[in-house]
Amino acid sequence: MTTVATTPSFDWRRQFQALFADLAAQGRPDWVQQLNTQLRYRFDENPHGDLPRWLEALATLPELDGVRASFDTDTVTLSRDAALSGAQAERLERGLRGLMPWRKGPFRFFDTFIDTEWRSDWKWQRVAPHLSDLRDRQVLDVGCGSGYHCWRMYGAGARRVVGIDPGLLFLFQFLSVKRYLGEVPVDLLPVRMEDLPADLEAFDTTFSMGVLYHRRSPIDHLLELKGTLRRGGELVLETLVVDGPEGYTLMPEDRYAQMRNVWFLPSCDTLLRWLQRTGFRDARVVDVTVTTPEEQRSTDWMRFNSLRDFLDPADPSRTLEGYPGPKRATVIATKP
Numbered sequence: 366m367t368t369v370a371t372t373p374s375f376d377w378r379r380q381f382q383a384l385f386a387d388l389a390a391q392g393r394p395d396w397v398q399q400l401n402t403q404l405r406y407r408f409d410e411n412p413h414g415d416l417p418r419w420l421e422a423l424a425t426l427p428e429l430d431g432v433r434a435s436f437d438t439d440t441v442t443l444s445r446d447a448a449l450s451g452a453q454a455e456r457l458e459r460g461l462r463g464l465m466p467w468r469k470g471p472f473r474f475f476d477t478f479i480d481t482e483w484r485s486d487w488k489w490q491r492v493a494p495h496l497s498d499l500r501d502r503q504v505l506d507v508g509c510g511s512g513y514h515c516w517r518m519y520g521a522g523a524r525r526v527v528g529i530d531p532g533l534l535f536l537f538q539f540l541s542v543k544r545y546l547g548e549v550p551v552d553l554l555p556v557r558m559e560d561l562p563a564d565l566e567a568f569d570t571t572f573s574m575g576v577l578y579h580r581r582s583p584i585d586h587l588l589e590l591k592g593t594l595r596r597g598g599e600l601v602l603e604t605l606v607v608d609g610p611e612g613y614t615l616m617p618e619d620r621y622a623q624m625r626n627v628w629f630l631p632s633c634d635t636l637l638r639w640l641q642r643t644g645f646r647d648a649r650v651v652d653v654t655v656t657t658p659e660e661q662r663s664t665d666w667m668r669f670n671s672l673r674d675f676l677d678p679a680d681p682s683r684t685l686e687g688y689p690g691p692k693r694a695t696v697i698a699t700k701p
């Protein structure tokens with residue numbers, strides 16, 4: 366008798382039940398219906414080949430009670446009064462390592478510290494002082510990765526946070542935190558920006574950090590972001606920039622810092638003009654920071670090449686391709 370291997374199923378309906386109920390209560394049954402179609406395709410009709418491995422890793426994490434979470438410090442932290450047993454600690458480590466590579470963080474799961482590739486807390490430290498009060502706001506985080514910044518937004522008082530990122534591994538890294546917290550109004554949807562309904566107008570604050578330069582049409586991305594916001598809503602945009610006058614934009618010939626999917630790196634003044642032309646007001650640059658190998662680097666939890674490997678060893682201020690090294694600007698603007 367031949368045994369046919371089956372792909373473990375992911376109960377996405379239960380996972381997103383509370384979010385769907387909230388969206389329906391907000392008068393968005395159309396979005397719920399669209400999400401049901403998209404998620405059914407991703408998990409039931411065309412599951413990712415690594416889905417069984419990620420589900421197994423998630424199932425390996427030990428069941429624990431009395432868990433507390435801290436979202437207002439640099440490290441997103443889970444803790445409890447009782448120490449983990451040796452077997453529980455071993456299962457925890459094994460499950461978390463089954464979800465490698467970890468790129469955005471850092472996280473601490475009890476006594477296990479995940480030193481992620483990116484010091485995402487540094488970005489939050491640069492952005493947070495310039496934000497409008499997030500308390501009682503509905504927030505969208507576009508390109509959220511593992512959801513590190515979603516947890517920081519929730520810790521800052523957001524009423525509900527929705528992150529979107531098509532990378533399924535990021536979803537299961539996010540769920541490794543959420544599984545210990547019960548029903549909290551923070552969700553990560555494995556969809557793309559273009560999968561959202563047009564002119565959604567559902568969010569008080571929308572973040573797009575580290576996304577714009579990956580878009581073939583940055584103007585279309587800005588218009589999509591604008592469409593997610595309610596009137597008076599705030600856009601928080603962080604992207605790679607280059608020095609230069611208004612109108613100057615760098616388009617790499619092929620790769621930028623070994624990344625193929627980098628299209629447009631504007632000057633700050635050009636970026637502000639793009640925002641003005643797409644209908645935002647009060648756009649202002651609140652931070653410009655050079656990205657260093659201390660902020661983005663290989664670790665025991667992300668063992669592939671990282672920024673240091675993508676810079677010219679003879680001149681670390683330039684990429685291997687000879688372009689100016691990565692510099693990131695944060696811009697805040699308002700939808701009229």
